[in-house]
Amino acid sequence: MPIDIDAGSPSVPPNAGTRTLSIIITNTLRFLSCNPSVKSAFRVMSESTNSSIFVLLDGKEAYLRITEDCLVLQYAHEDEPRQCKTFQICPPSICICRSKKRTRPRAVMLRDILWAEASNGTLEINYAKHTSKTEVAPATRKYQLMFDNQSGAQMWIEQLLEASYGKSLQRKRLKVLINPFSGPGNANTVWKIHANPLFLAAHVTLSITHTKYREHAITIAEELDIDAYDAIVCVSGDGLPHEVFNGLAKRKDARKALKVPVVLLPGGSGNGMTMSTFGTPTVSHAALAMIKGIYTPIDLCSVTQGSKRTLSFLTQSFGIIADCDLGTEGLRWAGGQRFVMGLVQRVLGLKVYPCDVAVKIIDSDKDTIKRKIKYDVRKQFNTKEDGDATEGIPDLAFGTVQDPVPSDWTVVKYEDLTNFYAGKCPWVSMDSCFFPAAITDDGLLDLVIVRAPKSHQSSVSADGSHSALLPPPAGRWQSIKYLTATEEGGKHFNMDCVSYLKVAGFRLTPRKREGYVSIDGEPILHEAFQVEVHQALGATLTVDGKFYQGHSQTWP
Numbered sequence: 412m413p414i415d416i417d418a419g420s421p422s423v424p425p426n427a428g429t430r431t432l433s434i435i436i437t438n439t440l441r442f443l444s445c446n447p448s449v450k451s452a453f454r455v456m457s458e459s460t461n462s463s464i465f466v467l468l469d470g471k472e473a474y475l476r477i478t479e480d481c482l483v484l485q486y487a488h489e490d491e492p493r494q495c496k497t498f499q500i501c502p503p504s505i506c507i508c509r510s511k512k513r514t515r516p517r518a519v520m521l522r523d524i525l526w527a528e529a530s531n532g533t534l535e536i537n538y539a540k541h542t543s544k545t546e547v548a549p550a551t552r553k554y555q556l557m558f559d560n561q562s563g564a565q566m567w568i569e570q571l572l573e574a575s576y577g578k579s580l581q582r583k584r585l586k587v588l589i590n591p592f593s594g595p596g597n598a599n600t601v602w603k604i605h606a607n608p609l610f611l612a613a614h615v616t617l618s619i620t621h622t623k624y625r626e627h628a629i630t631i632a633e634e635l636d637i638d639a640y641d642a643i644v645c646v647s648g649d650g651l652p653h654e655v656f657n658g659l660a661k662r663k664d665a666r667k668a669l670k671v672p673v674v675l676l677p678g679g680s681g682n683g684m685t686m687s688t689f690g691t692p693t694v695s696h697a698a699l700a701m702i703k704g705i706y707t708p709i710d711l712c713s714v715t716q717g718s719k720r721t722l723s724f725l726t727q728s729f730g731i732i733a734d735c736d737l738g739t740e741g742l743r744w745a746g747g748q749r750f751v752m753g754l755v756q757r758v759l760g761l762k763v764y765p766c767d768v769a770v771k772i773i774d775s776d777k778d779t780i781k782r783k784i785k786y787d788v789r790k791q792f793n794t795k796e797d798g799d800a801t802e803g804i805p806d807l808a809f810g811t812v813q814d815p816v817p818s819d820w821t822v823v824k825y826e827d828l829t830n831f832y833a834g835k836c837p838w839v840s841m842d843s844c845f846f847p848a849a850i851t852d853d854g855l856l857d858l859v860i861v862r863a864p865k866s867h868q869s870s871v872s873a874d875g876s877h878s879a880l881l882p883p884p885a886g887r888w889q890s891i892k893y894l895t896a897t898e899e900g901g902k903h904f905n906m907d908c909v910s911y912l913k914v915a916g917f918r919l920t921p922r923k924r925e926g927y928v929s930i931d932g933e934p935i936l937h938e939a940f941q942v943e944v945h946q947a948l949g950a951t952l953t954v955d956g957k958f959y960q961g962h963s964q965t966w967p
C-alpha cells in the first residue's frame with residue numbers, strides 16, 4: 412500500500428519480530444527522552460546511531476527514522492507513550508494495534524525513495540508519490556537539519572539509500588531508445604510525462620536517442636559503448652528490445668554485450684516484456700521498478716530459418732495467435748479490437764494450421780512443471796555480470812533448420828493444430844499471461860499446443876506415445892474459454908485442452924500456405940524454422956530477480 416509522507420498513512424506495514432524489539436527499545440528511549448535532563452543526551456545518542464536524524468519541520472522538532480521498510484517522520488511533541496491494546500505503552504508512531512484511536516505515522520516506503528542529499532543544513536528527499544491507484548510521480552520533502560553536521564547527515568543518507576535500493580544499483584547510467592512511432596505513437600509523450608521526471612529525481616544518468624527508421628535500434632546496439640551503460644531502456648513495444656538483443660548479438664563481443672540488461676517501458680501495443688519483468692502495465696510504475704530493478708540473467712533463443720539466424724527473447728508463434736497478430740490488416744479500422752475480432756472469426760470458423768513439428772521435450776507433466784516453478788531460486792546481482800569480450804553468440808547445440816532433425820526429438824504431423832505458441836516470458840502482452848510457468852533462466856522454452864475438434868483429420872504422432880503433444884481437441888466454446896483464461900493471469904494452464912510443455916528446442920514446418928510465423932510479434936518467412944534456448948545468455952532488470960508470473964504466483 413502506498414504511504415504518503417505528506418498525508419500520513421493507514422499504518423506502517425507490520426514486521427512483527429523486528430518491530431517488537433524496535434518498540435521496546437524505542438519506548439525506553441522515548442521514556443528517557445521525556446525527561447528534560449536526559450533529552451539532549453538522547454538526541455546526540457540517536458543521531459550517532461544513524462538510523463534517525465533530527466530535523467525541524469514547520470518550526471517543530473521532529474526526527475526521521477529508517478525502519479525495515481519505511482522512512483518514518485515522528486514529531487518530538489508526539490512522543491508521550493499512550494495506552495495501547497497490544498502493548499501496555501506504545502508510542503503512537505509505531506503502534507500496531509487495531510485501535511481506531513491510534514495516531515497515524517507519517518511514512519514513506521523505502522522502495523519509493525529515489526534520492527536524498529544534504530547541503531547548507533537542508534535535507535532533501537526525493538520519492539515516488541502515489542498520485543493515484545495507477546500512477547506515481549516524483550515529489551520532494553525538505554527538512555532543516557537540527558544539527559548542522561554534514562558528515563553525520565551524509566552517513567545517514569548513505570544508510571537510507573542503501574536500505575532503499577537494496578541489491579539494486581543506485582544512479583544507473585541508462586541508454587534510452589524511444590520509438591516515436593510505436594503503438595499509438597505516443598511513446599515520446601509518455602516518456603516525458605511519466606518516466607523522465609522519475610529518472611531525474613533518482614539522479615539517473617540518461618542518454619536518449621529517438622529511433623529514426625526501421626531497425627535503427629539494431630545499429631545503435633551494434634555500435635553502443637557498452638561499458639558506459641548499466642542498462643538499455645526501450646520506450647516502445649516489444650519490437651525494439653527484439654532489435655536491441657539482435658544488435659548486441661551481431662557484435663564480436665556479443666557475450667559481454669548481451670550482459671547489459673535490456674528493459675522495456677511500455678510505449679507500444681504489445682509490451683509483454685514490461686509485465687513479465689515489472690508486473691505492471693503503467694509507465695510510471697515500470698519506471699520506478701526500473702530505477703529499483705535488480706540485475707537478472709535471462710535465456711535467449713536462437714531461431715534459424717534458411718541460412719538466417721536471429722535471437723528471440725519473447726515468443727515464437729504459429730497458428731491462431733500469429734495469424735490474428737499479423738493477418739488482420741483488413742480489420743485495421745477496428746483499432747485495438749482488431750486482434751479480438753480476428754480471434755473470434757478464427758475460433759468460430761475452427762481454422763486449423765497443418766504443420767510438421769519436432770520437439771526436444773524436457774517436461775510434459777503439468778504437476779512437475781508446477782512443482783519446479785516453486786524451486787525457482789536464482790542468483791541476484793547488483794552489477795552486471797561479466798561476459799567474455801572475445802566471444803560472439805554461442806554455437807547451436809542442435810544445428811540449424813537445414814540439418815537433420817536430432818534423433819531424440821519427438822515428431823508429430825498435425826492436421827488439426829490451432830495454436831502452437833512457444834515463449835520465454837510469462838506475459839505476451841499487457842493483459843495476456845500465456846506462459847505462467849516461464850522462468851528467467853531455466854534454459855527451457857514453455858510451449859502451448861491446442862488442437863481443433865474431430866471434424867478435422869486427426870494428427871499423427873510419429874512414435875504414437877507423446878500424448879502431451881496431442882491434447883484433447885478444443886471446440887469453439889473451449890477455445891474462447893482458454894484464450895480468455897490467459898487474461899486471468901494464465902489460468903488456461905490447468906485446462907485439459909491445453910498442452911503445456913517445457914522444451915529445449917523445436918522445429919516447425921508449415922504444410923500449407925496458411926497463417927503466419929511470428930518471432931517476438933514480428934513476422935518472418937512462412938517457412939520451416941527451428942528454435943533452441945541459450946541459458947542466461949541475456950539480461951534484464953526485474954523487481955526481485957524473477958519474472959512476474961501471473962496466476963502461478965498463487966499456485967500452492
Ligand SMILES: Nc1ncnc2c1ncn2[C@@H]1O[C@H](COP(=O)(O)OP(=O)(O)OP(=O)(O)O)[C@@H](O)[C@H]1O
Nearest residue numbers: 593594622623624625626647648649650679680681
Ligand atoms: N522512426 C521509425 N520509423 C519507422 N519505424 C520505426 C522507427 N523506429 C522504430 N521503428 C520500427 O517500428 C517497429 C515496431 O516497433 P515497436 O515494437 O516499438 O512498436 P509497436 O507498434 O508497439 O510494435 P509491437 O506491436 O511489436 O509492440 C520496429 O520494427 C522498429 O524497427
